[in-house]
Amino acid sequence: PVVSLVEIGGVKIDKNDVVRDDPTNNVPDTIFSKLGMQLHRRDKHPIGILKNAIYSYFDNNYQNKFDKFDDLCPIVSVKQNFDDVLVPADHVSRSYNDTYYIDSQTILRCHTSAHQAELLRKGHTHFLVTGDVYRRDSIDATHYPVFHQMEGVRVFEPNDWEGSGMDSTSYAAADLKKCLEGLACHLFGAVEMRWVDTYFPFTNPSFELEIYFQEKWLEVLGCGVTEQEILKRSGKVNNVAWAFGLGLERLAMVLFEIPDIRLFWSADERFTSQFSSGQLGVKFKSFSKYPPCYKDMSFWINDSFTENNLCEVVRGIAGDLVEEVQLIDNFTNKKGMTSHCYRIAYRSMERSLTDDEINDFQWRVREQVETKLKVVLR
Ligand code: PHE
Numbered sequence: 001p002v003v004s005l006v007e008i009g010g011v012k013i014d015k016n017d018v019v020r021d022d023p024t025n026n027v028p029d030t031i032f033s034k035l036g037m038q039l040h041r042r043d044k045h046p047i048g049i050l051k052n053a054i055y056s057y058f059d060n061n062y063q064n065k066f067d068k069f070d071d072l073c074p075i076v077s078v079k080q081n082f083d084d085v086l087v088p089a090d091h092v093s094r095s096y097n098d099t100y101y102i103d104s105q106t107i108l109r110c111h112t113s114a115h116q117a118e119l120l121r122k123g124h125t126h127f128l129v130t131g132d133v134y135r136r137d138s139i140d141a142t143h144y145p146v147f148h149q150m151e152g153v154r155v156f157e158p159n160d161w162e163g164s165g166m167d168s169t170s171y172a173a174a175d176l177k178k179c180l181e182g183l184a185c186h187l188f189g190a191v192e193m194r195w196v197d198t199y200f201p202f203t204n205p206s207f208e209l210e211i212y213f214q215e216k217w218l219e220v221l222g223c224g225v226t227e228q229e230i231l232k233r234s235g236k237v238n239n240v241a242w243a244f245g246l247g248l249e250r251l252a253m254v255l256f257e258i259p260d261i262r263l264f265w266s267a268d269e270r271f272t273s274q275f276s277s278g279q280l281g282v283k284f285k286s287f288s289k290y291p292p293c294y295k296d297m298s299f300w301i302n303d304s305f306t307e308n309n310l311c312e313v314v315r316g317i318a319g320d321l322v323e324e325v326q327l328i329d330n331f332t333n334k335k336g337m338t339s340h341c342y343r344i345a346y347r348s349m350e351r352s353l354t355d356d357e358i359n360d361f362q363w364r365v366r367e368q369v370e371t372k373l374k375v376v377l378r
Contacts, residue, residue: 006036009071017102018075024103026096028316031108031134034146039264040130041070044278046252047148047264050187051130053280054150054246057186058128061179066152069115070130075102076109084117085202086227097306100134100145108134112151113202113245116226120234120241125155130248136308139315139325144261148248153226154179155241168240172225173205176242180209180223187255187280188213202227203243213254220254221246257283260349262320268350292323292347293355295362299375300337313368314344318361323347339378 004015019025019032042048051070058066081087082094092098093110100108109115112129119127129151137143154175161171177195184193192212196219200206203224210217223244231239249261256275258264263271263284270287307327314322322344329341344365346358369375 008036008038008073011073011075013073013075020102025101026136027100027102027108028312030315030319031100031145034132034134034265035074035108037265038071038132040132040148040248044272044275045264046256046258046275047248049275049278049280050248050252050255051148051150052278053187054183055128057183058152061182062126065126066154067119067124067127068130069119069127072115072129072131074109074132074134075106076114078105078107080118081107081109081111081114084230084233085113086229087201091201097308098136100136110135111245112149113243116151116153116202116243117230117234120153120155120231120236124153126153128152136312138307139311139322141260141323142250142253144249144265145312145315147261149245150248151243151245152179153241153243155231155236155239158238161240169205169225172240172242173207176223176225176244177207179242180221180244184209184211184220187251198222200224202230211254218250218254220251255280259284259286260323262323263349265320266349270350287350290348290350290352292345293353293358295344295346295358296328296341297344297362297366297369298329298339298341298378299369300378301340301375302373305340305373305375309373310342310369313372314365317364317368318346321346321348321353321361 006013013035015032019027019029039045039047040051043052055068087093099110111133112131115129131149132146133149134146137145156172161168164171181193184191188211194210196208196210198206198208200222204227206224208219209221210219221244223242226241226243231241249264252258253261274284275282311325314325324345326343327340328343332338346353346361366377370377
């Protein structure tokens with residue numbers, strides 16, 4: 001086999017160790033090709049610009065107290081990604097349907113929370129971790145199997161909350177909300193926002209922040225007061241902490257008015273040149289929008305069929321030329337067989353696709369759903 005190496009944070013990664021044809025591995029070539037791209041470390045890319053803007057908010061408001069990490073390897077253990085942040089053994093996010101496994105104990109991190117415990121153990125009390133994260137998912141304008149997150153963690157000492165008149169948890173929760181509302185203001189100016197109660201295994205209480213933008217409430221981050229067990233395991237028994245994880249693409253799509261998540265990966269200079277100032281505040285101007293082409297496909301599913309598996313097949317063939325995969329019909333006949341009809345939208349952000357090209361994609365998709373997913377085409 002050809003040796004293909006990528007280096008991340010000084011670690012050399014061999015493709016043959018990441019993409020293997022065995023049942024404990026579900027990493028396709030298309031995902032391997034994203035390793036080491038590090039969009040968040042490019043100062044003239046929307047993701048890098050946003051990272052830098054968040055850095056300056058923290059530098060200015062906390063006298064450079066936050067340690068920054070943006071080069072931690074995305075290949076982590078199941079323990080780091082799940083166990084260390086108290087994700088229950090039966091949680092769906094651990095499944096092969098949701099997460100990319102390199103082998104049964106090693107995965108591509110699905111959140112930057114994978115580094116929380118380790119950095120706490122090393123003694124860091126204020127830190128930001130930025131990185132690429134990987135999730136198997138459906139296909140549309142706001143979902144892509146690789147995206148970027150920034151994690152923030154702050155640990156408090158007893159004398160921080162003593163004298164505040166609040167218990168430690170309420171104190172941390174109030175400080176967290178103040179910090180993130182300030183960040184939202186720094187990035188968006190005056191915006192309408194709201195807090196929504198939610199659940200994460202690693203925080204309690206847990207919240208989501210939503211921002212009202214272009215007539216919709218948009219979820220931009222998850223956060224909360226760190227579970228005491230996580231602090232205890234890192235030797236911190238008299239402390240309280242908060243943590244947040246924010247999705248950089250989501251925020252960047254809003255800030256720069258970028259209509260489709262695939263654009264972040266575009267090397268087309270009509271995209272890249274628009275961000276050459278390295279500044280926040282630039283609004284993306286679409287180069288002419290090319291027409292989508294829709295193809296429908298119906299088949300009888302089997303017990304192991306999942307939409308994520310279908311999406312991976314389609315992406316493996318059409319790459320970033322697939323814009324959306326949508327279930328448009330679903331019924332079960334008298335014999336108990338279930339049929340799904342999917343509509344696939346093919347569209348390039350950069351040029352017009354030819355009929356031949358699209359027909360060829362669709363034929364290969366039909367062929368591979370039969371051979372790989374073992375469904376019966378109708
Ligand atoms: N890891 C969570 C996610 O990916 C976000 C989060 C981080 C929530 C830290 C709470 C605390 O959705």
